[in-house]
Amino acid sequence: MVAVSLGVLALCCLCCCLGLLVLVQRRLPGASRLPRCVMARTEKPFFRIAYSLYTKTRLGYLFYKRQLKKARERYPHGHSSTQAIVFSGVKVVPIPVLSDNYSYLIIDTASSLAVAVDPSDPIAVQTYLEREGLTLEAILCTHKHWDHSGGNKALKRQYKSCRVYGSSNDDIPQLTNPLTDREQITIGRLQFQAFFTPGHTVGHMIYLLDGKSGDGPDCLFSGDLLFLAGCGRMFEGSAQTMLASLDTVASLSDNALLWPGHEYAADNLTFAAVVEPENTVRDRKFQWVLQHRLEKKCTCPSTLGEEKEYNPFLRTHCQDLHLALDLQRGEDEEWSHFRARILEEVRRRKDLFKGR
Missing domain, CATH: 1.10.10 (Arc Repressor Mutant, subunit A)
Known part of the structure; x- marks a missing residue:
């Protein structure tokens, strides 16, 4: 009973x-x-x-x-117009999916092998693969949320030898190759490194394409950890956990290109103006983003160097942000604890400002 x-x-x-x-x-x-x-x-x-x-x-x-x-x-043709970036032998293709997501194809042009990042719409990804005569060799999944992993099953069915990479801490659909922190992945001439970055989910991972693969800059596929001028919500982690993950990103090259999981640039920069109104770098970027969004153009990529200048979630060490938030470090408070408190406050204000 x-x-x-x-x-x-x-x-x-x-x-x-x-x-x-x-x-x-x-x-x-x-x-x-x-x-x-x-x-x-x-x-x-x-x-x-x-x-x-x-x-x-x-x-x-x-x-x-x-x-x-x-x-x-x-959006029969996608929510935004995008443009591929080509290096020597490597092509990065943003694919607009759902209402504001981005999936990515990274292509070894010499072998016609492709790697998909977070292919949430399998039809959109497969259409591009077939049109260009490409073979899907691997899927790099940043985390379990359906708007990032929902296409794994259909693509795995179509490309049976395709490997699905991700964290075993997340319930990644069709996962074949569980990854550990800083593990290397080689697909043709493409060299990736996976970083364990929990906070948004317990098993969130990001993927760094080594620029030497195509004689260009490194490319970071950040999922829902980091966006242009923003970061993901802390659904499954503390502020301390998320801070450590963001510090992992901050340790990478300033020249690395940032390819995030969503088109949130305009909203994020609007919020950044609220918490740091005197940031002139943000003002210039905002005008550029507004023009792009008026034309429904993709705002990706930015660079990590740019993000450190205007993204409040990467600026928890900056005194200007501390003053803007009116928060002071306690007399005996550890620096990392204070920065986590700053991050938590910025995230709280962002959640109240706009639910992203």
Whole structure:
């Protein structure tokens, strides 16, 4: 009898939460970007329920499929116009998917081998592969969220020898090659290094393409860890955990190109002006981004050197930001603890400013 009651309760909970998800999507501006917007606009109990359902049950996958269908109808050619970047023998292709995501293809042009990063729309990725006569050799998945991993199964079915890389700490669909921190990945002439960067999810990873692969700059595929002028929400980690992950990024070359998982540049730079209104570097970048977004152009990539100048989530060490937030280091407070407190405050204000 208890088991039956629990089963009925679970079923009712699933139905109610699905109804709430649909209701919020219809009523709230921008709610098509769930689960982020729902989580930012509700109390913690519902957050935990919604997030658990999204990440641990089939409900999340069904919701992703619904969003994918709607995005294909609304943006038949993608939400933004993009342009590939070509180095010597290496091509990086941003593919706009869903309502604001980016997947990426990194191509060894000599062998026609391709690597996909976070291919959430398998049709969009496969269309490009077939048009260019490419073979999908590997998928690099930054984390488990469906808007980054949802296309793994379909692409693995189409390209049976394709390997799927990611962290075993996340439930990556179709994972074949679990990675450890700083592990090397070689695909043709393409050389990647994986970095373990938890915080957004417990197993989030980022991937650095060695610029020597194509006689160009390093390329960082950052998933939902770092965006242009922003960072991901701390769904499964503390501020200290996220700070350590962001410090991993900050240790990389300033010349590295940043290829993030979402087109959030305009909103992020608007918020950056609130927390650091005197930052003139941000002002110049904002004008450039506004022009690009008016023309529906992709704002990727930036460089890590640029991000350190205007991204508040990479500036927790800067006194200007401390003063702007009106936060002071305690007399006996460790520097890393103070920086984590700064990060937590910036994230809190960003969540209130806009649910991304």
